[in-house]
Amino acid sequence: MKAVILAAGRGTRLRPLTEDKPKGMVEVAGKPILTHCFEQLAALDADEFVVVVGYRKQDIIEHYDDEFRDIPITYAHQREQKGLAHALLTVEDHIDDDFMLMLGDNIFDANLGDVVNRQQEDRADAAFLTEEVPYEEADRYGVCDTNDYGEITDVVEKPEDPPSNLVMTGFYTFTPAIFHACHLVQPSNRGEYEISEAIDLLIQSGRTIDAIRMDGWRVDVGYPEDRDRAERLLEGDGEPDAEGSEATAESD
Template sequence: MKAVVLAAGEGTRLRPLTDEKPKGMVEVDGKPILTRCFEQLAELGADEFVVVVGYRKQDIISHYGDAFEGIPVTYAHQREQKGLAHALLTVEEHIDGDFMLMLGDNVFDANLGDVVKRQREDRADAAFLTEEVPYEEAGRYGVCATNDYGEITDVVEKPENPPSNLVMTGFYTFTPAIFHACHLVQPSNRGEYEISEAIDLLIQSGRTIDAIRMDGWRVDVGYPEDRKKAERLLNADEDADADDADPDDDATDDDTTADADSTEASAN
């Protein structure tokens, strides 16, 4: 399955971190966000990366070249940043089957594999990783309404009165049907071609879209403080892994000591 990564944005809210590099090349805990994206997508079985570039595109192209860890990398140029649906259309010629889509400014430690698995089951035309957030924050995102089967029945972009607190994250799977929907999207009040509108068109046409609840965490690195938050979470995960390993080591030592004591007692 191919993996599309959207990395064309200028990242104005991340300044000064993006004064001399694109948003995807901003490092989180010593590693560019895009590298983290590629690593996770490779683990999910990506056989080609199709990367949408724009702002300081040559920085990305020069850094990754035509392959990442043996997986081919293809680039598509979004000359103007007019929304995610607009960005997605730049890769249409490179996609001929189901594909993964990841926003190149997100850091995940979550169940992305569940989304890919659902897509491969052929029961859904698309599947999204979704997250429950406080209601007062939901209006910042694309908000989903679902039915009793966990299927998405409506998506509203940044609504004043959210229909739920379930929001889209930056990871999706689609069939090529999404491209036809993107062609039909009209500019929003923000002047952008919203992917939520394309998704809504899929729903209206009878397509099945499944919501996969996130198990884990993700950070949309939009501001400098978001980078710090992602680093804290990554380091907390590493510390937790170390803590999980330590008791086993202690147990092994205790067991060895216990065995030695038992042997000594038997000898006595």
């Protein structure tokens, strides 16, 4: 599969770490967040990286050029940060088959391969990694509801009254059907084109979407303290179930 990485955000919550670099170039345990993403996706046999860039895009392009460990890199430019569905549409012309999607500010030590295997073996229209969080924190995320078969029946972005405590993480697989759904998305109350809305449109059209429960940990590097926590986990000096940060939007 090709792997799409969203890395156009400004990283305003990560300041001062992002005062002179884009969020994806902030170092965690001695290397940029994007390098961690590329390594994880390479281990899943990605055959091409399609990277969505925006803020300080040249820093990313000059650092990685056109390949990473012999895997070619294609860049797509998101001129305005208007949400994840908007970012995803910038790569539509580069994708013609099932693909992986990773948010470029997440670091995982988890069962990502289970998501890819489910997509390939069951021919689902989408599959993604989910995790359970305390109910009082679920309203910070895209919240999922599932049926008895583990299929997602509803996705709500940052709901006031969450239907569950099962939330989306930053790793997905999709068929190209997601692009049609993204074209239909209307701006949310935040003024952004939410990927959760595109996923919900897929569900309403009768598509099958599987939820894979996370085994391991992930850190959404949204704040400086998240960078520090990710470093401790990578170095084996932290607790995987420690409280994480609020999920961040691509416009950040």
